[in-house]
Amino acid sequence: MCALHVLETTMGCFFHVGSVWTASLMLLCFMDVSYGQIVYSVSEEVDKGTVVGNIAKDLSLNIQELELRMFQIVSGTSKKYFEVNVKDGILYVNERIDREELCPNTPKCRMHLEAVAHNPLNLYRVEVNVLDLNDNAPYFPVDLHIVNITENAVGGDRFLLPLAYDADVGSNSVKNYKLSSNEYFSLDVQNGGEQSVSAELVLQKPLDREKQPVIKLLLTAVDGGKPPRSGTLEIIVNVLDINDNSPIFSKPLFKITVSENTPVGAEIIRLNATDADDGINSEIVYSLIEHGNLGAEFFAIHPETGTITVKGNIDYEEHSVFELRIQAKDKGHYPKSTHCKVLIEVIDENDNVPEISVTSLLNSVREDAKTGTGVALITVSDKDVGKNGVVNCRSNQYLPFKLKSSYKNYYSLVVDGPLDRESTSQYN
Incomplete structure (x- = not known):
C-alpha cells in the first residue's frame, strides 16, 4: 500500500x-501491454564506472535539464547496478555484475530498468543485456569415478560417465570431452541438442584381468570459450570376471510430460530392461544415478518394477525440465549394467497469484x-x-x-x- x-x-x-x-x-x-524501449549490452564483471551508453542522447533529452528534472534510474532489485550521471547523461555500471548470480541456468540475461524524468513526468523503458564471459571452468560433481567391467566384456560395450557442469552458458558451457591415451577405451561424446553434452567409454579390445586388473584413465571436460577452460575427473576401471550379458532397454531415451504439483507417489512411467542371461544373472535392479542428477531429489524408481514415481514437490517455476539417468543392473556375482535417459517436461499450472x-x-x-x-x-x-x-x-x-x-x-x-x-x- x-x-x-x-x-x-x-x-x-x-x-x-x-x-x-x-x-x-x-x-x-489481467493482461499485458508493451511499447518501444532502448536496449543496451554490457559484459559481466566489468569495472564500476564502465560506460553503458549515453542515455540522454539516445532518449533525445536535453542534458542541461536532467538535474532539474530529477532524472533517475529505477529498478526492481535491491542493488543499483546502473546509475546515470545527470551532468552528461551517461549511463554507467554502479555495482559488480555477475551474470551467473543474476540469471543462473538461463541462456539470456536481461535486466529491465526504468528511466524517470519529472516536470513533466516521462517514463522510459531500458533493457540491458548482460553478456556472458568465460569466467567459470567446467567441474565434475565427484573427484573419482569407479567402473567395474568383466574381463569377458566385448568390443563396443558402453559405460556412461558423469556429466561435467559449467556455470557459464552458450558457447562458454561444456562442449566436449577428451580421454587420456590408452589401449582399451575410446570416448563417444554425445550432443543431442536438447540434451546436455555427455560421454561414454567404449571398449575397443578385450580385457585381461590377469594381465592388467586396474586401468587408470583421465577424463577432461572442455568448454567452448576462447581460450577454453577445462576440468578433469579420474576414472578407475576394475577388470572383473563372468556374467557376459548386460541388461538392455528398449531405447536409450524416453520423453514424457508431467504437470507441476503432481502429488507425491504418483506413477509417471514404467521402464523395462531385459537380460539374455538366465537365473540370477537375468534379474534386474533399477536405480537412479544420483551424482550430478537433480531429478533424484524429485523422483524415485522402484528397484524391481522400474516404476518411476514422484517423491518431491514439482514446481514449473523452479524446474521446467528434468533429465533422469536410470541404471538397470543384473544380480550376477559381478553385475553388468546399462543406462537410459528419461527426459521429463513439466507442464505449467496457474498456481501463482x-x-x-x-x-x-x-x-x-x-x-x-x-x-x-x-x-x-x-x-x-x-x-x-x-x-x-x-x-x-x-x-x-x-x-x-x-x-x-x-x-x-x-x-x-x-x-x-x-x-x-x-x-x-x-x-x-
Whole structure:
C-alpha cells in the first residue's frame, strides 16, 4: 500500500494536514501491454564506472535539464547496478555484475530498468543485456569415478560417465570431452541438442584381468570459450570376471510430460530392461544415478518394477525440465549394467497469484497538482508462463488517480483529477 498526503497551499508554503478519511486504491491484474524501449549490452564483471551508453542522447533529452528534472534510474532489485550521471547523461555500471548470480541456468540475461524524468513526468523503458564471459571452468560433481567391467566384456560395450557442469552458458558451457591415451577405451561424446553434452567409454579390445586388473584413465571436460577452460575427473576401471550379458532397454531415451504439483507417489512411467542371461544373472535392479542428477531429489524408481514415481514437490517455476539417468543392473556375482535417459517436461499450472511492487515517487502531493503528475511506479508480475502469466492493472475509476501503462507490466500512478485537501487529505 502507498500513502499519499495532500498538502494545503497557503502563500507559497506547504503544511502537512492530518488524515480526515481514507479512500481505497484497488489494483486488479489481467493482461499485458508493451511499447518501444532502448536496449543496451554490457559484459559481466566489468569495472564500476564502465560506460553503458549515453542515455540522454539516445532518449533525445536535453542534458542541461536532467538535474532539474530529477532524472533517475529505477529498478526492481535491491542493488543499483546502473546509475546515470545527470551532468552528461551517461549511463554507467554502479555495482559488480555477475551474470551467473543474476540469471543462473538461463541462456539470456536481461535486466529491465526504468528511466524517470519529472516536470513533466516521462517514463522510459531500458533493457540491458548482460553478456556472458568465460569466467567459470567446467567441474565434475565427484573427484573419482569407479567402473567395474568383466574381463569377458566385448568390443563396443558402453559405460556412461558423469556429466561435467559449467556455470557459464552458450558457447562458454561444456562442449566436449577428451580421454587420456590408452589401449582399451575410446570416448563417444554425445550432443543431442536438447540434451546436455555427455560421454561414454567404449571398449575397443578385450580385457585381461590377469594381465592388467586396474586401468587408470583421465577424463577432461572442455568448454567452448576462447581460450577454453577445462576440468578433469579420474576414472578407475576394475577388470572383473563372468556374467557376459548386460541388461538392455528398449531405447536409450524416453520423453514424457508431467504437470507441476503432481502429488507425491504418483506413477509417471514404467521402464523395462531385459537380460539374455538366465537365473540370477537375468534379474534386474533399477536405480537412479544420483551424482550430478537433480531429478533424484524429485523422483524415485522402484528397484524391481522400474516404476518411476514422484517423491518431491514439482514446481514449473523452479524446474521446467528434468533429465533422469536410470541404471538397470543384473544380480550376477559381478553385475553388468546399462543406462537410459528419461527426459521429463513439466507442464505449467496457474498456481501463482500476480505480485504487485510499488515504488513511491512522492510521499505527498499538492492539492493544486496538475493532471499527469507522477505519484508512484507500479510493477506487476506473475511467475506462471503463457496465458497463466499474462497480467494487467487498473485503478479504482472513482478516485482522482489513474494507472498509465509504460511498458509490459510496468505502470505509473498519476494524478487524474482535482484534489481537495479539505475533502480528502489522504488516499491509501
